[in-house]
Amino acid sequence: MLEITRIRTEKDSIIEGLKKRNLDVAPTIDQILDKDQQWRSAKTDLEAIAAEQNQLAKQIGELFKQGKQEEANTAKIRTGELKLKETELKSLVDGLDQEITQLLYTLPNVPNELVKAGKDEKDNEIVFEDGEQPTFSSEPLAHWDLAKKYDLIDFELGVKVTGAGFPFYKGKGAKLQRALIAFFLEEADKVGYEEYIPPLVVNEASGYGTGQLPDKEGQMYYVNEDDFYLIPTAEVPLTNIFRDVILPDDQFSIKLTGYTPCFRREAGSYGKDVRGLNRLHQFDKVEIVRIEHPDNTAKALEEMIEHVKGLLSKLGLQFRILRLCGGDTGFASAMTYDFEVYSAAQQKWLEVSSCSRFDTFQSNRLKLRFKNQDKKTQLCHTLNGSALALPRIVAALLENHQTPEGILIPEALQKFTGFDRIA
RNA sequence: GGAGAGUUGGCAGAGUGGUCGAUUGCGGCAGUCUUGAAAACUGUUGAACCGAGAGGUUCCGGGGGUUCGAAUCCCUCACUCUCCGCCA
Numbered sequence: 001m002l003e004i005t006r007i008r009t010e011k012d013s014i015i016e017g018l019k020k021r022n023l024d025v026a027p028t029i030d031q032i033l034d035k036d037q038q039w040r041s042a043k044t045d046l047e048a049i050a051a052e053q054n055q056l057a058k059q060i061g062e063l064f065k066q067g068k069q070e071e072a073n074t075a076k077i078r079t080g081e082l083k084l085k086e087t088e089l090k091s092l093v094d095g096l097d098q099e100i101t102q103l104l105y106t107l108p109n110v111p112n113e114l115v116k117a118g119k120d121e122k123d124n125e126i127v128f129e130d131g132e133q134p135t136f137s138s139e140p141l142a143h144w145d146l147a148k149k150y151d152l153i154d155f156e157l158g159v160k161v162t163g164a165g166f167p168f169y170k171g172k173g174a175k176l177q178r179a180l181i182a183f184f185l186e187e188a189d190k191v192g193y194e195e196y197i198p199p200l201v202v203n204e205a206s207g208y209g210t211g212q213l214p215d216k217e218g219q220m221y222y223v224n225e226d227d228f229y230l231i232p233t234a235e236v237p238l239t240n241i242f243r244d245v246i247l248p249d250d251q252f253s254i255k256l257t258g259y260t261p262c263f264r265r266e267a268g269s270y271g272k273d274v275r276g277l278n279r280l281h282q283f284d285k286v287e288i289v290r291i292e293h294p295d296n297t298a299k300a301l302e303e304m305i306e307h308v309k310g311l312l313s314k315l316g317l318q319f320r321i322l323r324l325c326g327g328d329t330g331f332a333s334a335m336t337y338d339f340e341v342y343s344a345a346q347q348k349w350l351e352v353s354s355c356s357r358f359d360t361f362q363s364n365r366l367k368l369r370f371k372n373q374d375k376k377t378q379l380c381h382t383l384n385g386s387a388l389a390l391p392r393i394v395a396a397l398l399e400n401h402q403t404p405e406g407i408l409i410p411e412a413l414q415k416f417t418g419f420d421r422i423a
Numbered sequence: 424g425g426a427g428a429g430u431u432g433g434c435a436g437a438g439u440g441g442u443c444g445a446u447u448g449c450g451g452c453a454g455u456c457u458u459g460a461a462a463a464c465u466g467u468u469g470a471a472c473c474g475a476g477a478g479g480u481u482c483c484g485g486g487g488g489u490u491c492g493a494a495u496c497c498c499u500c501a502c503u504c505u506c507c508g509c510c511a
Binding site for chain 2: 058
């Protein structure tokens with residue numbers, strides 16, 4: 001959520017910035033500012049009344065003590081009048097407050113200056129490319145065929161036991177899964193991310209904290225009985241650790257990582273995009289989260305990108321990095337880099353990571369602040385990224401590393417799998 | 424699942440209708456003393472909002488009520504803890 005103070009002072013740059021998302025928010029902003037004006041004026045009046053009431057209450061107490069019943073009762077009449085007015089003003093103030101918040105909820109984050117205007121994924125910029133396209137002696141199989149051939153993943157069994165999008169991993173398929181998690185966590189550990197194992201369900205407040213609620217409610221599984229949500233990403237519990245926290249100035253940078261399964265309803269997905277591992281309702285992911293001083297955010301994002309690059313290189317996958325255009329950048333994000341690996345058999349790019357800086361957009365909702373040098377509280381910056389999401393990595397590994405002798409496991413992974421090929 | 428006890432400032436913990444944003448202790452910060460540190464002593468130390476400022480308002484788990492006045496009384500919801508039961 002954008003800060004109201006920022007809207008007051010940076011109206012024009014916000015309107016300009018959000019044009020990169022193909023949005024014209026000028027009417028909304030004007031509406032907000034108009035209501036904000038009313039709100040402030042009503043609030044001032046309300047506070048004046050409250051001040052007078054406080055004053056009178058004190059006097060009345062004094063008068064009672066001195067036994068001046070008459071005078072006290074006269075004063076009481078005045079408080080009665082004030083109370084009526086107060087009730088009226090209060091409902092006005094509260095109403096405006098809610099309307100403003102509702103409007104604020106509709107405004108996405110303002111894109112960073114590096115972000116180009118654009119409509120959808122077609123306008124994303126490729127900023128980096130690396131790795132070789134693999135060559136095959138015969139037509140490569142898609143990962144769902146490979147999974148069947150080597151008995152690594154059983155999709156039908158998942159359908160039987162749960163439903164579509166909840167596969168079973170078996171044998172070496174399961175081991176590969178476990179190896180990737182261990183590999184990713186160890187790599188994150190090497191560069192200073194502290195490992196957490198968070199809860200997999202969160203309460204409503206946490207959903208609001210990271211912005212899944214109220215707008216993306218339908219994307220999370222909901223446990224009715226206890227009002228819990230299954231996490232769609234470890235970002236939710238890891239970032240909410242810092243909800244309502246005021247950090248000392250010297251605590252930065254805070255770097256966390258965690259492996260969790262992620263649960264997504266993905267309502268409305270269909271067709272070839274959901275085939276095999278391409279889109280699941282439950283998948284594994286290692287997430288990295290950073291809490292930063294605003295001055296360090298750009299550097300932090302660079303570091304995260306380097307980290308993810310390293311992972312993909314060590315896995316021997318061809319990949320590219322995209323800087324998302326305004327229209328494709330997530331609601332809460334100020335700038336997002338997507339990592340895509342090339343899937344040789346499907347002949348398309350698969351998104352495996354997304355690294356974003358949110359600046360104060362999340363911390364504003366979270367009330368995550370720090371004491372700056374002037375001893376003032378100031379909002380922190382938050383960032384996060386996948387490092388990495390497993391299913392599409394598995395898809396690419398299987399497809400790109402298939403040979404007549406079996407699927408070759410990248411060397412970096414072998415110490416975790418305990419085998420060097422799947423045959 | 425049954426019974427009970429709680430929820431107050433960074434933490435501990437007082438406060439049962441007015442002068443309480445809140446005693447006190449610890450912690451933090453600043454200073455005195457010291458070559459330095461520790462100890463001791465002194466002072467200081469919550470957040471949000473309105474206002475150009477002076478200043479004002481709000482917050483003692485959330486919401487509602489009683490009252491001129493609520494941390495304190497009433498209602499309600501949430502959460503936490505303890506004991507018993509069940510279970511990994």
